[in-house]
């Protein structure tokens with residue numbers, strides 16, 4: 001047998017993570033990840049599961065019983081929300097103004113839905129009045145889905161008007177909060193949201209790998225009354241709810257260490273306080289956006305609708321996208337994100353999420369750019 005040439009011990013560089021996620025991780029979350037693993041049905045672990053659900057309810061601002069982290073990244077939460085309430089032939093209305101709205105339309109059509117799109121130019125919000133008009137016309141729609149914080153463009157979609165429009169109707173309201181949860185106001189119950197999913201690697205500052213989801217009673221009613229089986233075995237909430245609920249029936253082996261990490265991160269979020277955390281994101285984002293203005297870089301997203309946790313900036317003429325991002329990484333240890341889809345090569349996406357959302361990090365990037373770009 002030939003001896004295998006083993007790679008050296010793992011030793012990744014220290015990075016300031018200012019891309020669209022993951023964000024930097026608090027040392028307490030790393031410590032939680034290094035805590036000894038116990039069984040996913042251990043009575044001590046079951047107590048932790050309840051603690052996680054309770055803290056997720058506080059962060060989502062909901063009383064929803066079914067509020068749990070799915071095993072998988074944000075896209076698993078997206079699929080969970082669609083596959084559980086959409087049956088082949090259902091009409092689904094989707095707001096599309098960026099990559100993640102497109103992804104939702106793709107997921108819905110793979111569920112066999114008839115997809116009705118409400119398209120808007122990237123970087124602009126979809127007018128809520130326009131959405132309500134479309135939903136009035138498509139009153140037979142199973143659900144309306146939209147992205148709260150479009151990470152591909154940096155805009156924040158207003159949700160309240162659509163939520164109150166749908167409250168007394170049969171159509172469910174599904175919202176992607178992968179980038180917004182823990183970084184800005186999000187009131188699942190007050191805003192009439194029925195299905196909501198997020199990710200751990202953005203404003204919660206947990207490594208990627210879990211997707212918190214929450215479903216209202218109205219959404220659970222639709223799930224209960226399905227005429228067909230949920231297409232995905234792994235994401236079927238009927239079965240997963242029996243593991244997270246009273247019965248504790250094994251479905252799949254829970255990712256124990258990731259759940260430790262989420263538990264610790266939620267403790268950090270709630271110790272800080274939601275309002276204080278949102279304010280920290282708001283101040284850091286505003287500071288960075290003002291800084292880009294002083295450098296003479298234009299912002300991509302519509303004014304007044306910009307996300308605090310993700311700033312999209314138009315690259316100045318002559319600046320080389322890939323080479324400059326590589327220089328930031330190699331010489332300054334800073335990661336920023338490039339454009340996605342139609343904005344590739346035209347914009348950067350700069351994150352100030354969770355632990356990273358601090359003015360001093362904005363300063364570090366701005367002074368590096370001053371050195372590189374003058």
Ligand SMILES: Cc1ncc(COP(=O)(O)O)c(C=O)c1O
Pocket residue numbers: 020021073074075076078100147149150151152176177178179199208
């Ligand atoms: C708004 C939004 N939705 C969905 C996703 C997909 O999440 P993931 O890449 O964790 O699967 C992302 C990831 O960046 C996102 O920003």
